[in-house]
Amino acid sequence: MTTSLQKMIIQDRIALKNGHGNxxxxxxxxNGAEVHLYLHGAHVLHYQPAGQRPVLWQSKSxxxxxxxxxxxxxxxxxxxxxxxxxxxKQPLHGVARLAEWEPVRSSATSEAATATLKLPxxxxxxxxxxxxxxxxxxxxxTLTTINNRDxxxxxxxxxxxxxxxxxxxxxxxxxxxxxxxxxxxxxxxxLQTQNGPISFSAETDRVYTDTSHACAVIDTALxxxxxxxxxxxxxxxxxxxxxxxxxRMPDFGDREYLEMVCVETANCGSNAVTLPxxxxxxxxxxxxxxxxx
Ligand code: BG6
Numbered sequence: 001m002t003t004s005l006q007k008m009i010i011q012d013r014i015a016l017k018n019g020h021g022n023x024x025x026x027x028x029x030x031n032g033a034e035v036h037l038y039l040h041g042a043h044v045l046h047y048q049p050a051g052q053r054p055v056l057w058q059s060k061s062x063x064x065x066x067x068x069x070x071x072x073x074x075x076x077x078x079x080x081x082x083x084x085x086x087x088x089k090q091p092l093h094g095v096a097r098l099a100e101w102e103p104v105r106s107s108a109t110s111e112a113a114t115a116t117l118k119l120p121x122x123x124x125x126x127x128x129x130x131x132x133x134x135x136x137x138x139x140x141x142t143l144t145t146i147n148n149r150d151x152x153x154x155x156x157x158x159x160x161x162x163x164x165x166x167x168x169x170x171x172x173x174x175x176x177x178x179x180x181x182x183x184x185x186x187x188x189x190x191l192q193t194q195n196g197p198i199s200f201s202a203e204t205d206r207v208y209t210d211t212s213h214a215c216a217v218i219d220t221a222l223x224x225x226x227x228x229x230x231x232x233x234x235x236x237x238x239x240x241x242x243x244x245x246x247x248r249m250p251d252f253g254d255r256e257y258l259e260m261v262c263v264e265t266a267n268c269g270s271n272a273v274t275l276p277x278x279x280x281x282x283x284x285x286x287x288x289x290x291x292x293x
Pocket of ligand 1: 160205206
């Protein structure tokens with residue numbers, strides 16, 4: 001264990017553990033709630049509020065291998081979302097989720113347990129990237145980019161949250177009513193307008209643009225509502241692969257699409273970020289839950 005990793009440990013609040021694939025993760029604790037933050041990809045894989053079921057979904061078929069993404073939790077997509085803008089050989093969703101991140105600092109107070117990781121400068125010298133996870137009566141995740149160059153940088157990004165649900169057929173996503181989106185599955189790339197809450201009966205892959213609205217994942221089977229709010233994010237991606245794509249994906253169980261939905265906090269497409277030299281951009285995600293009666 002390196003000294004800098006050891007320094008992250010805070011008795012009873014932040015522990016260093018060995019996870020799937022022998023990969024190290026930090027376990028943050030706050031009043032009975034728990035978060036697992038993997039160094040691989042700065043990946044929040046697990047969030048469980050006290051006395052509740054896990055809020056984040058993880059695939060039983062996920063890989064836990066160097067250079068491969070983890071399936072589930074909150075992958076960090078950066079500095080591009082989806083395919084690379086001009087090099088198809090580059091990995092989908094950028095290099096951040098494939099890299100081993102480094103510890104920066106941690107703290108634990110009566111208000112929260114907090115840990116910050118950074119992407120090694122060698123992975124992407126043009127910018128400094130940090131991820132801060134704060135566990136309190138909710139979960140906060142902040143992805144901070146600083147431009148190290150003397151010219152503008154452009155990037156796209158997402159905190160690609162996978163939410164655990166009881167049954168996709170009994171789930172709606174609210175908050176995007178009337179918002180405009182691009183349907184990634186349609187050859188028609190013009191903006192569509194969301195009519196009412198989102199429900200799911202087929203593969204769904206949509207990028208809602210120019211929206212900073214909060215969303216809720218309403219899980220009627222589980223009687224739970226997951227609130228997803230954000231700052232400095234103008235895109236929201238809603239994704240469920242449904243059955244055929246699930247079968248095609250090697251790291252995704254054939255029927256696991258039934259128990260997950262992605263509502264992703266992003267800046268992508270026409271909401272790409274242009275950051276002037278020396279400037280900082282911080283995209284912020286907040287997740288909390290509510291019991292429905
Ligand atoms: C979503 C995209 O954000 O991520 C989908 O909109 C994509 O098109 C999905 O299939 C999963 O991507 P990956 O690279 O993790 O399999």
